[in-house]
Amino acid sequence: MTRVLAGHRLAIVVVCTAAIPAQDFGKAYAFAERAPASRLERTIDGLLPSIVKIHGASGLSTIDAAASGVIVSKDGHILTIDQILLQPERTRVVLFDGSVHQAELLPADERFGVRLLKIDPKALTSELRPLWPAPVDIQSGQFAISLGNCFRLAEFSEKVSATFGVVVGRANTALRYRMAEVKYDGDVILTDACNNPGHYGGGLFALDGRWLGLNLRLLDSKETNTMLSAAIPAIDLLPYLDEQLHGKRRAEAPAPAGKPWFGAMLFDQAGRQSPPAYVERVLPNSPAAQLALRADDMIVRLDDFSIRTCREFREILAKFQPGQKVKVTWKRGTQVLTGEVELATEPAK
């Protein structure tokens, strides 16, 4: 990791040696500071030691080579968003005191797209300050503090960035359909406390310091040119943390009751771009038949999800359960028709 910080004659280069045993490099950045006074200042001051900077495998000094994490155990467990930069042997964690530690990767949680890292507690010179999710009633409009190393602005013992805002609301990321690269499709906390590259894996906190969520990548819609800052509710990650840290087995999810079936064959061609969801044929005794769909009807909506292509129809349909009622909107010529129907179970082939 090499970074030239100033051009011309004053070139200052930050270098990490290859072997990285931990060491104490002092408590904090060496500028004199006044004591925190307001509630917000005190809360941030108290939380900062629990947030780490993460560096991993990626291009030299590119933004995405950095992320953030939250310490969750005194034994050196750190929770972060799982991402490509986290590679075995190449993931390093920088603690609040500026010490650098090689991190071991624990198994990721596929559903939430999060991963625990583990640093060697024997190498620590000061006690870690772990945080733990607690049930929090998250209200729209409540204040929120977001902590993380956005744009990799902080190095070593420099403090990560703090942004402040409110919880805008809670939403299901399924709503973000067509938004790029959101692995997770559950509930998220939306906030206007800004989230930027490198901030991911940091924490979202209430004004009193309670841990609300783990910062996600920006929810990004190329279509509407909007980006939303969001976090996974920390409490939702408890089963994963309990499993990894305390060996508790998670309750098995009930077996899926078969795939949902609508019964409309679409005019789907192979190709790079999926065509609009035109019906080619309606199968008898199917939900589509109950709605009296016909060939050449174009399906444009399932519940609140707009459908533009055959692929989207298949993907959205897969989110429903057999037996679930769904509102279907379709276009016939210049008419727009709607109807509600109960989805069936896909018949065996």
Added chain:
Amino acid sequence: MLASFAFLLLPQDPLATVRAAETQRVALMASCAPAVCSVMSMDAPGGGSGVVFAPAGFVLTNYHVVGEPDKEWGPPKPPAGTDAEQAAWRAEHVPPGKRHYRNKKVGLPDGELYEAIVLGIDPGSDLAVLRLLPKRAGQTFAHRPLGDSDRLLVGEAVFAMGNPFSLATDFTPTVTAGIVSATHRYQPGSGDRMLVYPDCIQVDAPVNPGNSGGPLFNQRGEVVGINGRISIGDRGRVNVGVGFAIASNQIRNFLADLLAGRHTEHGTLDISAWFMTGGSADERKRGVFVQSLFGDSLAAKAGIALGDELLRFDGIEIRSANQLATLVGVLPAGAWVEVGYRPRTESGGFGDERAVVLPLSRLDTGSSRDGVDARLASRAERRLATAAIAASWPARSNSEAAVRWQCRAPDGMTFVAIAAGDQLRLERSGLVLVRDGDRGSFVRDKSGVRDANADEAELLRRFARAQPLLRAADATHLPEGALLTGGIHVLGAPAFRFELPGDGEAETWWFADGTPAGCVFRDPVRRAKVEWHLRGERVRVVIDGKLEPGWSGSMVAAVPFDPTLFARQP
């Protein structure tokens, strides 16, 4: 977003407290708004922002808002008159230097558009100072003072004002509020003019194009930064909650140069440092080390060598190369600094800590190419600035009329010296030497009083150089005819340099609070240029650019005048 969080302290009646806080916030912002201005060029679209920081109409903004001097623009033209009158006008109103700025247009929130003269520029860290041309005699401008940016803390509520996207055509500023996201951020330079932000404040208050040059206010309505830069993500050149403001305390270090119309020069140690983090078992392998340095640099001449470990900069412990860049980056060239280091030994270990005191060299920002670096404002402008600075000082009276300090004679002996007027007294364990101006010198010891011999007279003459120091330390107001000529860093604090009428070399230096900071004069004995750096009780003497060890480190104090001290008969 809420800018004041006072109401969060568990109120009895939440809504009443919220309303009170809002009223307070609205009043605060309303009181700041009149000082915030829009800065525009005559010939280019778009524009930036600025803030009036002195009642005489001095405006701080970004260098990148002001831009380069106009190539086609000549010096100001004198009014019609005789040749002699025009020559006199030129001497007063035409700044030296080859290239000139066209006046800028500056809109104030009262809806009025003013012309403004471009004074100093600081391309190295993206600052510029303008002066509004008043529309009527004696006009003063609403202003907000600079605050103390080192008091800022992460989480502290701040707000930005300015004219983003040139939204306001009537120049009423846009307010955006947020918190301090981080302090002491180092942001490397961009563009061929450097524009380094060595010690900036990171804020989540939205800062957008057009906000550049506008103020960042704290909750006391003081200017704690100048918003100039944002980090952007994938959303194009608009805010993503990461804005950077140039810290007010960094601005203070260059303010004198900017008011005097200079092109500031930033300092450098001419050292590349590297930061090693590994090897806890091996004490020698962590820390900040000299990776390369120029053989002819002042640091090398002072004794710093490759591989040495850098420990302290002006008394502050160096913890990373980034921090060293921040510490050096806010200082002007010529600032004397103390560097603590451990020299590398031949065996690969390190020797004991040493300290050297050296001036920072000039950082080449690539701007000397186009001849704008020799800038200085016209005498008329500097006269206005001088008056404005002196007017900001509190009235001081001085009951002390003598100065006492410790000095070391060439033989290494230390004297306590007391000077008043042209009288000087040196005292050491029962031995007293007195020089009564040019009227004669005498020596008093156990055996009585006698005239000074040649050696003793020479010693007294040598320390009689303290007379200008006395005048400086004793002064309560700026001498007649003093004219602002630039800035100087004196023992860790920025000061104003004023030239004195006469040979053109004599200067008097003053801190922003109106206390004396030292002086420059030509020593009549040694024909050398002598600088006295004076701060509190500390003194540093620089003779012809070299530190004078006999004086430096002495403690100085103003004391009451006691005529018996200089009397031949006690």
